[in-house]
Amino acid sequence: MIEPLKQQKNYKESIQFIDLKSQLERIRPEIDAAIKRVLDHGVFIMGPEVYELEKELASFCGVKHAISCANGTDALGLGLMAQNVGPGDAIFLPSFTFAATAEVVAWVGATPIFIDSLENTYNMDPQSLEQGIHRAKELGLNPVGIIPVDLFGQPADYDVIQSIAEEHRLWIMADGAQSFGASYRGRKVGNIGHISTTSFFPAKPLGCYGDGGAIFTNDDNLAQIMKSLRVHGQGSDKYDNIRIGMNGRLDTIQAAILLEKLKVFPDELLARQRTANHYNEALKEIVQVPYVLDGATSAWAQYTIRLPKHKDRAKLMAELKEVNIPTMVYYVKPLHQQTAYKHYPTATGGALPVCEALAEKVMSLPMSGYVDKRSQEYINSQISELLK
Template sequence: MSASKNASIPFIDLAAQRRRIGPAIDAALVAVAEAGQYIMGPEVAKLEAELATFCGAAHVISCASGTDALILSLMAKGIGSGDAVLCPSFTFAATAEAVALVGATPVFVDIEADTFDMSATSLREGISTARAAGLRPVGIIVVDLFGQPADYDAIEAIAAENGLWILDDAAQAFGATYRGRAIGRIGQMTATSFFPAKPLGCYGDGGAIFTDDADLASILRSLRVHGQGSDKYDNVRIGLSGRLDTMQAAVLLEKLRVFPEEIVARDRIAATYGEGLAGDVIVPTVIEGATSVWAQYTIRLPAGTRDTVAAALKAVGIPTAVYYPKPLHLQTAYRHFPVAGNGLPVSEGVAEQVLSLPMHPYLDLPTQTRIIDEVRAAVRATR
């Protein structure tokens, strides 16, 4: 549905998707309710199998949230005190939170301004910083921010040189690809989120871990159910209650059926934004050989103009969001952790420039044209 002049439009239109597949989801939820298998019902195993088929991973372990996916992955690796895990600072708190919660130390590294993803140069500096602080660098959490993969060729080379594993934090990028590899097949493990606003989201919290390592998969399945062994009263390790409930699995199964079409639509919408806004703002770019699922469409504005532009857009019914106004290394809970090299200037710089525009697969052309016209007008008014 297109929006008239000054009519308020949604930032992410989940209702539009529901109009398309709502009856199928409702039927799936009723089926779960009538079967009564609310925890680890058959829909959970079916979803895991279909997710594995979608991306080609050997094993998929669903769980309660994207944060749990990260925590469980680190627990499966036995990460703890004295270990350092390299991660970007320009991301949501869950990435570093998971590291701190298992007792390890997050070491923050910088990003590339054009992709918002981890900088290989800063990663090298971060490894040196960790060692200088007396920590053991053991792994890297690479965040595929806003929907596109990081430059894994460069990052994997550094990981191999230093004997580090890679955990792909793909909370925003499941469905994307990197040079012939689907997200879910990169790193030793991949963690994703099914939070409702994600490109593939459920009707609550949910997440999953992807791996080709059978031993890790076995440990992860145990950890998500309190560390159980042969049965739930035979606990062989310390775990947590991290299961995906059957209702959310049923929702995801229906959403997965339309997901490939939605990815195509997101890419088309991103291309339209890029063509319409280039020259007035700095538009995001996708690295060669990769695809994005465009979890967010994030532009960059001259420092000091963002609030003015956002206010002008709000006045005409166009919502925006800032992901993220403050990098993790500047936040109260995380500012005591090590920072790569002499600081993270790119993360701090883009945090003052980024502005995300409405993005979802049901954004029609008239509405998007209105957004583009209003963004250009608002930006030009600041000059």
Template sequence: MMQFIDLAAQYQHLKEKIDARIHKVLDHGQYIMGPEVQELEEKLAEYVGVKHAITCANGTDALTLALMALEVGEGDAVFVPTFTFFASAETVAFANATPVFVDSDPDTFNICPIDLEKRIQVVKGEGKLNLKAIMAVDLFGLPANYPELEKIAAKYDMKLIEDAAQGFGGEINGKRAGSFGDIATTSFFPAKPLGCYGDGGAIFTDDDDYAALIKSLRVHGKGVDKYDNVRIGINSRLDTIQAAVLLEKIVEFPSELIKRNWLASKYTGQLSATYEVPIIPEGYASSWAQYSLLASDSEERARIMMKLKECNIPSMIYYQTCMHKQTAFKALNEQYGNYPNADKLASRVYSLPMHPYFKESEFDAVTKVLMTL
């Protein structure tokens, strides 16, 4: 049966190398913060092009650690896209800060710089919250508009966080996702472009002080000695076996990106005359965490997805409920106005199978169904 993301095929391709890496960990027995963790952090920093990569237990913790390092707390406003996964806004609320939702760019689906500045001005005018940070998300693999976001952050003296959970491997003019903003984060959830075989995450920064602080915070706020805790932290360490898996996957990752881009190009070439396909701005490169189309409305989306299902072709919706409509954020609902672009995306977007081990025959099966609708 066709897989939406075929992790089994990836494992079979890398089985011998991954198994050897895992057995090495089993032999030395350093299951937490073993030597593979430091080796992975060095390779991640080199790949992204930053001074520091600090691994942690998952992508949500990565965001939490970034907010802790930036001292985000009660009374602070953090501007986040409303069209994204729940964790982005959840971590802001968990820090006792206030998430302020921002509408989407209708072309890229990422946070809209124009709408962002409008909402910053509204919050500033109200005078109730401190303008603290912007958290941008690299949705579906495409980096957000960091050239504009960096200008806005500087203009209002705010920090900028890059949530590259989906964007790892993406680029803007050769600068890789994970290297934008004051601090960037990513997730190694198995379905991500670079995923492990469990949970995992990482934080990226060029700032030595932030790096040292995050390394302390991820291990209960420890000082020089692990039994001297100098601050309140959390327990968020990447286990050594997951690091071992990622060490082999990151070697293969550049080749997998080529395959992802090949598949995306084939989809676009075949479907662009009939469907609304993804738009990649000039100078940008996506890691294609998802390949998403836009239906004309929710009814057409449901009809297309049902036909794909009847033909045993998986498809998914990301994300059908925006942050401003989530039950958990009911108290903030519509506080700062409407989000027309995001609401349209939530009712229209759907994603096709996308992974580096997709076969030509599977591609033909997907496009055959879509072209007969």
């Protein structure tokens, strides 16, 4: 059980948006010992901890194959490469997300088609997805795959998306960079879609102390291809190159760190849920609090509220900063409005009204497995007072 943080005289000044320091204090001896073991055996690339981590991740998700890699972006890229995605292909993904999901599609020369969001979960809108598939065909593109993003920690509505995918003969690569540890109707993130991916960026629910990522699949052939691709497309050894790949390996030290963090991860997920419950109860009458689908759980990568239309977000964030409460906005501008991506198609051929509205009014509050009760009561009271 995670104990509340020690009450400090200036606790208000100690509130962290994502509290990694408290986690490190909890497991510092284990982390130090894990790093020392790697330093002692000296296998810094693809050492034994990498394979042990892959085994533990697969067991945690209930999936056949877990393949570690250098970061969450490479995880997505490896998935597209394994599916032979290239020029003329259309990949469908939400516009309201981080750039990495679209970036990898452009890497391989394919065309991202930007899809709108749902009003309640902020995840991919299946109706907009249907529009996007029709739009891709109008443009003479070849629809091949869908990359739903599990925004802020909650899985997308995969049953509905899967039915659309089957109708149009598309595969699904579930982007679980924010949702690792969550579940959807009896399946854990990592065991959803043809391929699932995640990120171990330090701020993620399960993060290392650098960059890291993983790909998950139950498909033996895809797993074999992705293992080859992450090491320059190797065959029998690293000097036998049987395909064009990348240098996408996870460092052994990061694997060792993740093994120790994975041991406390279930406990941290419970603590994140308790924090979300407290926020929900205190704020549900004054803002739109997160909505979680029936049969799903969230890993609460972020706790994101939506402000009423008449409230000034910038003013509120400035006022909260003055009382030592950090906040963030994910995401200020949808991808289809950004310079690098605005020439790519949208589902409608123009605006995506829901995600554009979300970008104007969402705001994320401090969230981790280590938000103590006193700090949370202070955050809730200040927001309630400022939004009267």
